[in-house]
Amino acid sequence: MDNTLIDKVKLLEDKYAQMGQDLHSYLDGLLLSNYLTYWDYIQVDTLLTLQNPKTDYPDEVIFIMYHQITELYFKLSLHELNQIANNGKEILPNGKDNGWKEKIDAKFLTERITRVNRYFESLTKSFEIMVDGMEKEQFLRYRMALLPASGFQSAQYRMIEICSTDFINLVDKDVRVNFENKNASIEELFENIYWNKGATEIATGKKTLTLKQFENKYGQKFIDLANEYKTKNVWQKYLSLTKEEQEHQPLINALKQLDVNVNINWPLMHYKSAVRYLQQNTQDIAATGGTNWQKYLPPRFQKRIFYPTIWTEEEKADWGKGWVETNVFKVH
Numbered sequence: 654m655d656n657t658l659i660d661k662v663k664l665l666e667d668k669y670a671q672m673g674q675d676l677h678s679y680l681d682g683l684l685l686s687n688y689l690t691y692w693d694y695i696q697v698d699t700l701l702t703l704q705n706p707k708t709d710y711p712d713e714v715i716f717i718m719y720h721q722i723t724e725l726y727f728k729l730s731l732h733e734l735n736q737i738a739n740n741g742k743e744i745l746p747n748g749k750d751n752g753w754k755e756k757i758d759a760k761f762l763t764e765r766i767t768r769v770n771r772y773f774e775s776l777t778k779s780f781e782i783m784v785d786g787m788e789k790e791q792f793l794r795y796r797m798a799l800l801p802a803s804g805f806q807s808a809q810y811r812m813i814e815i816c817s818t819d820f821i822n823l824v825d826k827d828v829r830v831n832f833e834n835k836n837a838s839i840e841e842l843f844e845n846i847y848w849n850k851g852a853t854e855i856a857t858g859k860k861t862l863t864l865k866q867f868e869n870k871y872g873q874k875f876i877d878l879a880n881e882y883k884t885k886n887v888w889q890k891y892l893s894l895t896k897e898e899q900e901h902q903p904l905i906n907a908l909k910q911l912d913v914n915v916n917i918n919w920p921l922m923h924y925k926s927a928v929r930y931l932q933q934n935t936q937d938i939a940a941t942g943g944t945n946w947q948k949y950l951p952p953r954f955q956k957r958i959f960y961p962t963i964w965t966e967e968e969k970a971d972w973g974k975g976w977v978e979t980n981v982f983k984v985h
């Protein structure tokens with residue numbers, strides 16, 4: 654037996670001894686256990702049982718799977734945001750972790766935000782699958798069997814927002830000034846969250862069933878998360894860096910890119926799909942429970958901005974404008 658192997662066995666012996674375990678028994682287990690397979694590790698069989706259309710229209714499965722793909726990317730984004738919040742856990746080669754870092758640095762923050770940017774850029778690029786990849790006639794039919802469900806009810810999407818910025822920035826822009834510098838509680842702010850506007854019936858001004866169900870299931874969870882992230886959302890982590898680190902240009906660029914990806918580029922591609930399927934001769938197709946999505950979805954109306962202080966007044970005033978004009982309405 655070569656020496657490196659003997660050294661490894663000694664290390665293993667130490668590892669198990671520390672827990673009062675006997676290495677011999679574990680080695681017996683290793684001799685008996687099967688080799689790992691791809692399908693077990695990735696859980697392919699389970700994954701492929703999760704697509705269950707409500708109708709017989711073949712394109713419905715594209716709609717389901719693309720939402721699932723999106724939710725997985727959202728989960729990856731939350732995985733990064735969670736590490737930013739908790740100062741990144743490092744796993745050492747012996748399988749132990751070194752506990753939490755005391756503080757993250759500009760390099761760590763830049764790298765993790767860049768990962769989230771990559772996930773969102775991948776989603777924005779692939780959104781063509783929704784925009785052009787389904788027959789409109791099929792979509793309009795099977796969509797009616799899905800009411801009142803809507804992507805609006807994606808909890809992970811809202812969690813990404815809560816983890817990325819101070820909660821005040823998610824308050825509806827028209828009433829936000831009433832809460833600024835007032836030390837309002839998360840509960841108060843949540844009453845005025847921007848997304849309420851997207852789920853209000855045009856005719857009655859009442860909350861839609863889509864929103865009521867969403868609030869019942871996730872309202873308290875969002876409030877708890879927002880309270881937890883008050884001091885550890887991305888912006889707060891940025892502010893915890895030294896002045897010098899805050900001026901690190903790649904970090905500022907990554908923050909700006911995150912703002913653009915989450916609050917302009919993805920929403921605009923998504924809006925483009927709503928225009929393609931739901932807008933006919935300037936009249937809405939009532940496939941979404943009667944919400945005023947045309948006045949709600951475009952980023953230039955919502956003006957959701959995670960990091961307002963890193964943008965100029967002009968940039969904020971033009972939020973989302975250029976893109977929508979050239980890409981959605983083909984104005985040049």
Ligand code: HEM
Nearest residue numbers: 720723783803804805807810848851926927930941944946
């Ligand atoms: C053909 C494809 C799609 C169409 C036509 C569409 C349409 C809409 C509409 C009209 C709304 C406004 C709320 C409502 O009336 O229900 C909405 C909201 C939303 N959808 Fe989609 N959607 C599509 C695909 C997706 C996908 C793939 C996702 C990924 C999870 C998604 C996530 C969302 C989210 C997060 C909102 C809330 C946006 C906000 O509050 O600003 N949608 N969608």
